[in-house]
Amino acid sequence: MNEGTFVAALRALAGDPAARGLEDDAAVLEFGGESLVLTHDTLVQGVHVREDEDPADIAWKLVAVNLSDLAAKGAEPVGVLVSHMLGEGDERFLTGLGEILTAYDVPLLGGDTVRIDGARSWGCTAIGLATHTPVPDRRGAQVGDAVYVTGVLGRAMLGLEDRGSGSANDLAYRRPRPLLAEGRMLAPVVTAMMDVSDGLLLDCWRLVKASRCTIELERDSIPVADPARADDCIRWGDDYQLLFTAPVDAPLPVPSACIGRVAEDGGHELWIDNEIVTPEDGLGYQH
Amino acid sequence: MNEGTFVAALRALAGDPAARGLEDDAAVLEFGGESLVLTHDTLVQGVHVREDEDPADIAWKLVAVNLSDLAAKGAEPVGVLVSHMLGEGDERFLTGLGEILTAYDVPLLGGDTVRIDGARSWGCTAIGLATHTPVPDRRGAQVGDAVYVTGVLGRAMLGLEDRGSGSANDLAYRRPRPLLAEGRMLAPVVTAMMDVSDGLLLDCWRLVKASRCTIELERDSIPVADPARADDCIRWGDDYQLLFTAPVDAPLPVPSACIGRVAEDGGHELWIDNEIVTPEDGLGYQH
Numbered sequence: 379m380n381e382g383t384f385v386a387a388l389r390a391l392a393g394d395p396a397a398r399g400l401e402d403d404a405a406v407l408e409f410g411g412e413s414l415v416l417t418h419d420t421l422v423q424g425v426h427v428r429e430d431e432d433p434a435d436i437a438w439k440l441v442a443v444n445l446s447d448l449a450a451k452g453a454e455p456v457g458v459l460v461s462h463m464l465g466e467g468d469e470r471f472l473t474g475l476g477e478i479l480t481a482y483d484v485p486l487l488g489g490d491t492v493r494i495d496g497a498r499s500w501g502c503t504a505i506g507l508a509t510h511t512p513v514p515d516r517r518g519a520q521v522g523d524a525v526y527v528t529g530v531l532g533r534a535m536l537g538l539e540d541r542g543s544g545s546a547n548d549l550a551y552r553r554p555r556p557l558l559a560e561g562r563m564l565a566p567v568v569t570a571m572m573d574v575s576d577g578l579l580l581d582c583w584r585l586v587k588a589s590r591c592t593i594e595l596e597r598d599s600i601p602v603a604d605p606a607r608a609d610d611c612i613r614w615g616d617d618y619q620l621l622f623t624a625p626v627d628a629p630l631p632v633p634s635a636c637i638g639r640v641a642e643d644g645g646h647e648l649w650i651d652n653e654i655v656t657p658e659d660g661l662g663y664q665h
Numbered sequence: 666m667n668e669g670t671f672v673a674a675l676r677a678l679a680g681d682p683a684a685r686g687l688e689d690d691a692a693v694l695e696f697g698g699e700s701l702v703l704t705h706d707t708l709v710q711g712v713h714v715r716e717d718e719d720p721a722d723i724a725w726k727l728v729a730v731n732l733s734d735l736a737a738k739g740a741e742p743v744g745v746l747v748s749h750m751l752g753e754g755d756e757r758f759l760t761g762l763g764e765i766l767t768a769y770d771v772p773l774l775g776g777d778t779v780r781i782d783g784a785r786s787w788g789c790t791a792i793g794l795a796t797h798t799p800v801p802d803r804r805g806a807q808v809g810d811a812v813y814v815t816g817v818l819g820r821a822m823l824g825l826e827d828r829g830s831g832s833a834n835d836l837a838y839r840r841p842r843p844l845l846a847e848g849r850m851l852a853p854v855v856t857a858m859m860d861v862s863d864g865l866l867l868d869c870w871r872l873v874k875a876s877r878c879t880i881e882l883e884r885d886s887i888p889v890a891d892p893a894r895a896d897d898c899i900r901w902g903d904d905y906q907l908l909f910t911a912p913v914d915a916p917l918p919v920p921s922a923c924i925g926r927v928a929e930d931g932g933h934e935l936w937i938d939n940e941i942v943t944p945e946d947g948l949g950y951q952h
Contacts, residue, residue: 379755381778387759388747391766392773405774407743407792410697416774418746418790422781456694459705460675461788468666472674479678486679487692487703491668494709496783501748503705503790505694 402588403447403572404506406513413508414456417447422499433467434474435552436500441478443575444504445556446618450573451513452565453506455558457487461501464493482558510565514622516588518570519640523623525593526634528560531578531619532603532611547603554618563631564622571622576615580661583648585621594649595638613661689875690734690859691793693800700795701743704734709786720754721761722839723787728765730862731791732843733905737860738800739852740793742845744774748788751780769845797852801909803875805857806927810910812880813921815847818865818906819890819898834890841905850918851909858909863902867948870935872908881936882925900948 379387404417421427421443427436441458448455458479462471479486487505512518519525537551557573564571570589574581578600586593602611623640624630641649648655655661666674691704708714708730714723728745735742745766749758766773774792806812824838844860851858857876861868865887873880889898910927911917928936935942942948 379751381751381780384749384751384755384759384778388762388773388776388778391759391763392775402775405744405746407774409701409794410699412697414696414701416746416790416792418748418775418788419777420748420779420788422750422779425779425781457692459692459703459790461705461707462671463709463786464666464668464671468671472671472678475675476678486675487694488679488689488705489675490706491671491675492707492709492712492786493668494712494784494786497781499750499779499781499786501705501707501788503703503746505703507696 402515404451406508413511413513415448415451415453415506415508415513416503417444418501418503419443419447420499420501423497433471434477437471437474438478438553440500440502441475442554442556442618444502445482445484445558446554446573446575448504448506449556449558449561450571450620451506451508452510452561453508454562455482455484456505456507457485459487459503460489462489462491463498463500464491465498482556509562514565514568514571516570516572516585519585519589519591519623520569521591521640521642522626523569523640524626524636525595525623525638525640526630527574527578527600527619527621527637528557528632528634529617529619530601530603531574531617532607532614534616535610535614536603551616554616556618557620560620560632564620567628567630568622568624571620574617574619574621577661578612578621579648579655580657581621583655583657583661586646586648590646592641592644592647592649593638594641597651599635599637601635689802691738693795700798700800702735702738702740702793702795702800703790704731705788705790706730706734707786707788710784720758721764724758724761725765725840727787727789728762728771729841729843729905731789732769732771732845733841733860733862735791735793736843736845736848737858737907738793738795739797739848740795741849742769742771743792743794744772746774746790747776749776749778750785750787751778752785769843796849801852801855801858803857803859803872806872806876806878806910807856808878808927808929809913810856810927811913811923812882812910812925812927813917814861814865814887814906814908814924815844815919815921816904816906817888817890818861818904819894819901821903822897822901823890838903841903843905844907847907847919851907854915854917855909855911858907861904861906861908864948865899865908866935866942867944868908870942870944870948873933873935877933879928879931879934879936880925881928884938886922886924888922
């Protein structure tokens with residue numbers, strides 16, 4: 379079964395509003411006046427991480443991608459649960475895990491460990507507390523809004539080619555920084571927000587589908603790490619920048635580039651300059 | 666690295682009290698007057714589930730083992746996040762998932778899907794609300810308490826041998842029932858509680874270590890599915906009964922067998938009749 383079919387079936391099982399965590403990066407639960415944000419992501423050896431990846435980098439990335447989902451909700455991390463498959467490099471895994479938990483002051487709440495033969499995978503559930511309600515999601519983009527992205531896209535792509543060098547790009551790939559502070563500052567301003575994990579175009583297309591809007595991007599406005607390879611930079615994942623929509627006149631608390639606008643309601647399509655783009659064109663990293 | 670060393674290192678990373686989820690089956694978080702219970706378990710093909718297992722049974726078991734952890738906390742399920750590896754039998758997986766979510770009226774909140782080659786694994790995070798505080802854990806057994814277990818041990822073991830027959834034992838193996846109602850009724854009464862997932866002896870030994878107590882079990886008092894194979898029944902996992910300690914005179918709201926007592930403080934050991942047992946003796950299912 380392909381992922382789309384499976385997720386659609388899951389969504390039918392879940393029903394709305396519980397299904398938010400399936401079309402979004404995180405689920406939101408209301409408790410005693412607080413909005414709790416929950417997210418789960420799995421990294422698989424050979425799919426999301428290279429076979430020869432340093433386990434310390436795997437641990438960092440595992441937690442970082444989940445914290446990035448919290449960032450896109452403007453949530454403050456409460457803690458993480460980590461599911462680990464024992465094997466080569468467990469000491470390094472623990473080192474990297476300790477590093478990211480310390481860097482973002484996030485408690486480790488629990489998890490489980492198993493041992494298998496073959497490809498390993500690692501899971502993480504992150505729990506956060508929303509700092510602003512309504513909690514931003516992908517569904518709120520409004521006609522007339524501007525579309526923004528924080529930071530520069532393509533650094534992780536260049537970092538992969540430069541792996542182990544210790545360069546800024548290398549670190550962008552191996553040690554992505556979840557934009558928690560930025561997400562919290564943006565939450566009161568945005569109409570929709572998500573993180574860019576699978577490439578700007580693919581994630582922007584997902585925003586279009588969730589918000590049932592049409593977005594027109596301007597290619598030259600998108601900040602890319604290597605202008606000669608702009609097409610790759612906007613299709614490559616792992617950058618974990620924040621993509622959001624906001625009213626055109628809203629003052630932004632975080633430096634961001636305006637890369638397009640939400641157009642008059644068309645066919646819920648993604649345009650870049652005067653071209654329509656669809657997943658069949660290879661928008662980004664689908665897994 | 667072996668699991669014990671790894672978990673000890675994780676615990677050092679976590680610090681207390683956040684570490685509760687690592688030596689316990691679940692983490693407890695306080696929010697706006699509520700106690701939220703979080704648990705995560707992974708099932709791995711070839712380790713926790715057979716290669717030829719019906720994916721509907723895998724989905725059932727995946728959710729059931731996590732709900733069983735909530736049961737041992739006396740918690741009411743709020744929802745689950747499911748991490749699925751796409752592959753053979755996805756339709757059956759969805760069927761089983763739908764069945765258990767319906768059976769226990771548990772919302773699916775989210776999750777993720779990935780595709781890999783090789784051994785598959787499935788993760789589930791369950792979230793619950795405690796119905797009684799303090800939330801029971803493994804650490805509260807008191808000298809003089811009686812030790813109890815609900816139900817009969819070894820049914821899942823017999824069910825594995827009888828797999829696919831549709832017998833009660835077969836269902837005990839394929840479709841374990843998390844004892845949520847029983848756990849909620851017991852929570853106000855118990856001094857310590859956990860579910861029996863890896864065999865009575867091993868789990869009882871874990872209770873001993875967490876409570877820093879000594880437990881003396883009476884072999885003949887332990888209800889087993891096949892008395893001729895009692896030794897196997899008390900070492901085999903997958904039964905998901907509740908193991909708990911309570912004052913000897915406490916009236917029990919759930920039928921349970923008294924299987925031993927918490928002895929005067931000795932060396933934090935587990936005794937069965939007049940024999941001391943340790944993990945080196947093969948207490949149960951370690952993975």
